[in-house]
Structures are given as C-alpha cells and as structure tokens.
Amino acid sequence: MGKSGGSKLNVAVFPWVAYGHFIPFLHLSNKLAQKGHKISFLLPKGVKPKLESLNQYPSLIQFFPLVLPRIDGLPPGAETTSVVPLNQQKHLAFAVDQTRDQVESIFKVTKPDIVLYDFWFWIPDLARQLGIRPILYGVVSSMSMAFNTKVVTNETTAEEVIELPPGYPSSTVRFKAEEAPIVLFKAKDFGSGLTFYQRIKTTLTESDAIAFRTCREIEEPFCDYVAKEFGKPVLLSGPCFPETKTEQLDEKWVNWLSQFESNSVVFCSFGSQSELQKDEFQEMVLGFESCGLPFLVALKPPQGCLTVEEALPEGFEERVKGRGLVYGGWVPQELLLHHPNIGCFVNHCGYGTMWEFLLTDCQIVLIPEIGDQILNTRLMVNELKIGVEVERAKTRRVSKESLSEAIKFVMDKDNKTANMLRANHSKLKQTLSSRNLQEEYVNTFIQALQDLVK
Known part of the structure; x- marks a missing residue:
C-alpha cells in the first residue's frame, strides 16, 4: 500500500465529459484509493458502465451518475465529446451545467472534504457553500493552461497570439499566423453565456489551489509561472500512470507485426475525436506509402465515408499489400506502442497520448490539430527535443511529401539529430518510469491536500 500519512480524505471528482478527462481522473482516483482515501466520482449516467472495469478499488471509489437534461442542439442521448463535434460542445457544457442541483444533492450525502474538477466554473461557489475545498x-x-489563461483573452487578436507576453517561460513557443485562429477558439461561446476562455479562467481564479497531472521533470518553469501568475499553490500529482496491465496484444496484431523487423514499423493513431476530410485522409495515407517503411494506420473513416x-x-491497397495496413476500427494503442517492431509513432499529441508515448522507445512524429495539442507539440519538439512536428502549408494542410520526409528523417539511423531525439x-522515459518518482509525487500530492483541509 505504501505510506499514506495523515487522516483519510474524502474526495469528490468531477471531470469534463470527455474520455481524455474521465480516464486520467480515474487513474488519480485509483492512486488515492490505493492509499485508503475515499472517492465520489461524478459522471454522466451512460459513461459509468464504460469505466467500471478501470476502477481498481470499487469499495473506495463510488460512481455517481448524473442525468443530463435534453438541450436544443444536442443529439438525443449525447453525454460526451466523443459523439458531439467541437462546434456543438457548448451545448454539452450547458447540459452539464444544468446538473448543479443533482451535484449539490450528491455532495450533501457524500460530504467530501475536497472536490477536484476542471471545466465546471460553478463548482467553487457550490463547494464553498457546503464547506468543501475546490481544487x-x-x-x-x-504550459497550455498558462498560455490559455494568461496570453489569450477575449480581446486577443491573432497578431498578439503570435507574440508571447513578457515572463512566459518559453522563448521557443512560436505560433505561425495561420495557427492563431485555432488557439483563439477560446474566444467563442462555450455554454451558459461564457466563452471557453472565461470558463477556464473562472475555474482557475476561483479555486483554492491548482493541481496538474504532470511533473517538474517535464514542466517545471510552466508550473512555477502558473503559481506566480495566479498566486495559488500548484500541486502536482505526477503522471499517474495506471498499474502495468497484464493484457496481451491480440493475436491478429502480433501476427501482422511479426512479419517485420524490430523498430521498423510506423504506427499512426489520431485519437477518438479526430475526423479528417476525404482529401486530407488520402494525402496522409499516400505519405505513409511513400515513406517506404511498413506502416499501420488507425484512423476513423473520413467525413462522408x-x-x-x-x-x-x-x-493503394494493391501497391502496399504486405507492407501497409489502414484500419478503421478501435486499436489497443498503448499495447501496440510497446510492441518491439513498432519504431515510429505518428500522432496528434493529445495530452493522454503524450504520456503514453513518453514511456515507449518509438521515434515521435507529431501532427497537432487543435490548441492544446499545438502547445503540447511545442513542449515535446522545442523544449524537450524528443520528436519532430510535420511541416504544414499555410492552409494548415499536411502534404504527403512533408509527412513522408518527417518519418524518414526520424527513422534514419545515421542522422545525428534523429539519434539525439532518440x-x-x-533518458526521459527512464526518469518517468521509475516507480519511486510516481510514488513520491502521489504522497506529496496527498500531503498537500491534507494540509489544505486542516
């Protein structure tokens, strides 16, 4: 069990309604429950069955389902971002905002000491009324949080996004003019009369402390910047990697991968929310074809297909037969990444995926799509120097040539820069996979929570 020290905590957790949030919140809940702390996990009703298998401590982690009201503009039964396009997610946010009474009833029954939340701007006010500490x-x-809340304001123009303000702890984060509008998504309405930016800003300024799923080994200057700018304690949970699974990779993947040499296969996966246009999709698969290496591409069917x-x-299929596979279904990304024959991982640099690839031996090629992915990519490429970003045209399109070149570059065993990235x-993988590192972060995190409720 490891040391836990101090009194046992009663913690409520309430993540944004996306699997990229549910899962890390549940990983943290497992770490807290492992030390004997009690968790009330709030989530939409239909999501509960999908997460139950990841709950390692059902006697200490209890799910509390919320019933989302019907909202105009939201597809019937929609409860998560995986079925709601980005431009409609304001309706989803608004629907969850309407569950405040349900949340209050749950808090009155469970009486948590602390609530850990992310997008719900109204949680700090509700929590304080009930004597709960909002974090x-x-x-x-x-790095992304610091940027979004301190650099982007409602009045920010594209020119200002390209120029970073004094004090931002990176001289290497640079934006091209065509990227600024993607980052400025923050200025759009995001439900309940708030912009995305106002929603996040309120959750930060109203919280008693700010916690991150990260560690100083990766983001120290940015954590310090957030603490200084917001004048609040910043707590770090560490990466909260789940316990090593004993799951085996399905035989069909093992058989397919076994045809190739060690570290030779290029694997591409873009996460559950990404949906390409048909011409983008075709250009991308042609890029894999022209890199000349074996490849496994797992992408959703493009729009209209x-x-x-x-x-x-x-x-295409005839030309790449026996060398390349394009697959439209779900794939066990984490297990595939650890297969010895996979040598390169092409991805969007979503935050959850980022932690997965940091623990692998793959070379990393990044094609970020939305705001925080662009920032994560700059962190990996410019600050930590462990991967490359695919060059895009001014239209933000990725050409087959630029994708193919990036793959060939990182996979060239004789290239000095590619070897430096490797x-x-x-070195970073070695640091992060130390069991002591995670254990120390969790213990320090729990101690900080206990100090807050004393």
Missing part, C-alpha cells in the same frame, strides 16, 4: 485538476499541460476502405486512393526520449 482545479488540469489534465492538460501546465462509412469505411476507410472506400476512402483509400485508387490502387537519446533524449530514452
């Missing part, structure tokens, strides 16, 4: 738990990089097969360029990644 924001960010499952995005502190029911299957990936119908979207493939003419003659060495940096290997």
Whole structure:
C-alpha cells in the first residue's frame, strides 16, 4: 500500500465529459484509493458502465451518475465529446451545467472534504457553500493552461497570439499566423453565456489551489509561472500512470507485426475525436506509402465515408499489400506502442497520448490539430527535443511529401539529430518510469491536500 500519512480524505471528482478527462481522473482516483482515501466520482449516467472495469478499488471509489437534461442542439442521448463535434460542445457544457442541483444533492450525502474538477466554473461557489475545498485538476499541460489563461483573452487578436507576453517561460513557443485562429477558439461561446476562455479562467481564479497531472521533470518553469501568475499553490500529482496491465496484444496484431523487423514499423493513431476530410485522409495515407517503411494506420473513416476502405486512393491497397495496413476500427494503442517492431509513432499529441508515448522507445512524429495539442507539440519538439512536428502549408494542410520526409528523417539511423531525439526520449522515459518518482509525487500530492483541509 505504501505510506499514506495523515487522516483519510474524502474526495469528490468531477471531470469534463470527455474520455481524455474521465480516464486520467480515474487513474488519480485509483492512486488515492490505493492509499485508503475515499472517492465520489461524478459522471454522466451512460459513461459509468464504460469505466467500471478501470476502477481498481470499487469499495473506495463510488460512481455517481448524473442525468443530463435534453438541450436544443444536442443529439438525443449525447453525454460526451466523443459523439458531439467541437462546434456543438457548448451545448454539452450547458447540459452539464444544468446538473448543479443533482451535484449539490450528491455532495450533501457524500460530504467530501475536497472536490477536484476542471471545466465546471460553478463548482467553487457550490463547494464553498457546503464547506468543501475546490481544487482545479488540469489534465492538460501546465504550459497550455498558462498560455490559455494568461496570453489569450477575449480581446486577443491573432497578431498578439503570435507574440508571447513578457515572463512566459518559453522563448521557443512560436505560433505561425495561420495557427492563431485555432488557439483563439477560446474566444467563442462555450455554454451558459461564457466563452471557453472565461470558463477556464473562472475555474482557475476561483479555486483554492491548482493541481496538474504532470511533473517538474517535464514542466517545471510552466508550473512555477502558473503559481506566480495566479498566486495559488500548484500541486502536482505526477503522471499517474495506471498499474502495468497484464493484457496481451491480440493475436491478429502480433501476427501482422511479426512479419517485420524490430523498430521498423510506423504506427499512426489520431485519437477518438479526430475526423479528417476525404482529401486530407488520402494525402496522409499516400505519405505513409511513400515513406517506404511498413506502416499501420488507425484512423476513423473520413467525413462522408462509412469505411476507410472506400476512402483509400485508387490502387493503394494493391501497391502496399504486405507492407501497409489502414484500419478503421478501435486499436489497443498503448499495447501496440510497446510492441518491439513498432519504431515510429505518428500522432496528434493529445495530452493522454503524450504520456503514453513518453514511456515507449518509438521515434515521435507529431501532427497537432487543435490548441492544446499545438502547445503540447511545442513542449515535446522545442523544449524537450524528443520528436519532430510535420511541416504544414499555410492552409494548415499536411502534404504527403512533408509527412513522408518527417518519418524518414526520424527513422534514419545515421542522422545525428534523429539519434539525439532518440537519446533524449530514452533518458526521459527512464526518469518517468521509475516507480519511486510516481510514488513520491502521489504522497506529496496527498500531503498537500491534507494540509489544505486542516
């Protein structure tokens, strides 16, 4: 069990309604429960069955389902971002905001000492009325949080996004003009009469402390910046990697991968929310074809197509037979990444995926799509120097040539820069996979929570 020290905590957790938030909140809940602390986990009713298998301590972690009201503009039964496009997520946020009475009833029954939350701007006010300490738990990089809340305001123009303000702890984060509008998504309405930016800003300024799923080894200057700018304690939970699974990779993947040499296969996966246009999809698969290496590409069918097969360029399947596979279903990303024959991982640099690839030996090629992914990518490429970002045209399109070049560059065993990236990644992996590192972070995190409720 490890040392836990101090009194046992009663913690409520209430993540944003996306699997990229539910899962890290549940990983943290497991770490807290492992030390004997009690967790009330609030989530939409339909999500509960999907997360139960990840609850390692059902006697200490209890799920509390919320019933989301019907909202105009929201598809019937929609409860998470995986079924709601980005431009409609304001309706989803508004629906969850309407559950305040349900949340209050749950808190009155469970009587938590602390609530860990992320997007719910109204939680601090409710928590204080009930004598609960509100703590924001960010499952995005502190670099991204620092940027979004201190750099982007409602009045920010694209020109200002390109120029960082004095004091921002990175001279290497640079934005091209065409990226600024993506970052400025923050200025759009995000439900309950708030912009995305105002929602996040309120959750930060109203919290008693700000916690992050990160560690100083990766983001120290950004954590210090957030603490200084907001004048609050910043607590770090560490990466909260789940306990090593004994799950085995399915035989069909093992058989397919076994045809190739060690570290030779390029694997591509873009997360559950990404949906490409058909022409983008075709350009991308042609990039994998022209890199000349074996590849496994796991992407959702592009817009307007029911299957990936119908979207493939003419003659593609015949040309890559025996070398390349494009798959439209779900794949066990984490298990695939640890297969010895996978040598390169092309991805969008979502925060959860980032932690997964940090623990692998793969070379990293990044194609970020939205704001925080762009910041995570700059952290990996410019600050930590462990991967490369694919060059994009001014239109933000990725050409088959630029994708192919990036893959060939990192996979070139004789390239000094590629070898430096590999060495940096290997060193960081070694640091992060130390059991003591995670244990120390969790113990320090719990101690900080206990100090807050004394």
